[in-house]
Amino acid sequence: MQRKRPEIIFENQDFIVLNKPSGLLSIPDREGKEVSLKKILKDEYGEIFTVHRLDQDTSGLIVFAKNQAAHKMLSRLFEERTVEKIYTGIVIGTLTEKKGSIDAPIAENMHKAGAMLVHNRGKHATTDYEVLEEFGLFSFARFQIHTGRTHQIRVHMQHIGHPIVCDKIYGNAQPVFLSSFKKKFKLSKFAEEERPVLSRLALHASQLSFTGTNGTARHFEAPLPKDMSALLQQLRKWAH
Numbered sequence: 001m002q003r004k005r006p007e008i009i010f011e012n013q014d015f016i017v018l019n020k021p022s023g024l025l026s027i028p029d030r031e032g033k034e035v036s037l038k039k040i041l042k043d044e045y046g047e048i049f050t051v052h053r054l055d056q057d058t059s060g061l062i063v064f065a066k067n068q069a070a071h072k073m074l075s076r077l078f079e080e081r082t083v084e085k086i087y088t089g090i091v092i093g094t095l096t097e098k099k100g101s102i103d104a105p106i107a108e109n110m111h112k113a114g115a116m117l118v119h120n121r122g123k124h125a126t127t128d129y130e131v132l133e134e135f136g137l138f139s140f141a142r143f144q145i146h147t148g149r150t151h152q153i154r155v156h157m158q159h160i161g162h163p164i165v166c167d168k169i170y171g172n173a174q175p176v177f178l179s180s181f182k183k184k185f186k187l188s189k190f191a192e193e194e195r196p197v198l199s200r201l202a203l204h205a206s207q208l209s210f211t212g213t214n215g216t217a218r219h220f221e222a223p224l225p226k227d228m229s230a231l232l233q234q235l236r237k238w239a240h
Helices: 037-045 068-079 152-159 226-238
Strands: 007-011 015-020 059-065 084-092 099-103 106-108 116-118 126-134 138-145 203-211 217-221
Touching: 007 217, 015 037, 037 059, 059 068, 068 203, 084 152, 084 226, 106 152, 116 152, 126 152, 126 226, 138 152, 138 226
Parallel strands: 059 203
Antiparallel strands: 007 015, 015 059, 084 138, 084 203, 099 126, 106 116, 126 138, 203 217
């Protein structure tokens, strides 16, 4: 399967902002076998610096620095938590509280490699959420993270009982089929089996805002990917 190429949202001499497709690693993993966004950029630009990262299955906005000065500046903004990071996602179920803040420490899961969990020994983590639309089986929500812990939104949403759709670590990895919510669903006579509307983690980094050292305010947006939009469209039409 050929990976979709990341789309450049903005670029200047100091940094580059991209819309990362789901399934592409942000930076090389330990094995280094899979292609990563950083490797693609390194091949193109020579020198490139990691500022932050997105989970492999999360799509959306990510920024890389092109020189050491920009790397220092951007890294400081992220460390000082002055970067506004907004995500949109589809979660399982209907939330009782339509708007809230999840303040729960996140630690490494000692019993499951590569997974995190809410635990007292963890680092402080805060996620604000707001339900935008409800469809019974699913809800469409907006998230703002004030800390940048690994898998933060995914862990926090599992913690309150509403994991992100298609989350193979913290929820149910099952793809979403139209037949799961459309009454009287009939398979097309030309199709041998039903194809999923969505089969990847329904989480997207949609907005990124910060003010550089020179006082320039930057705001970037990445539209919802086609597969997530398609699922929302079908839910609006058929789910009650």
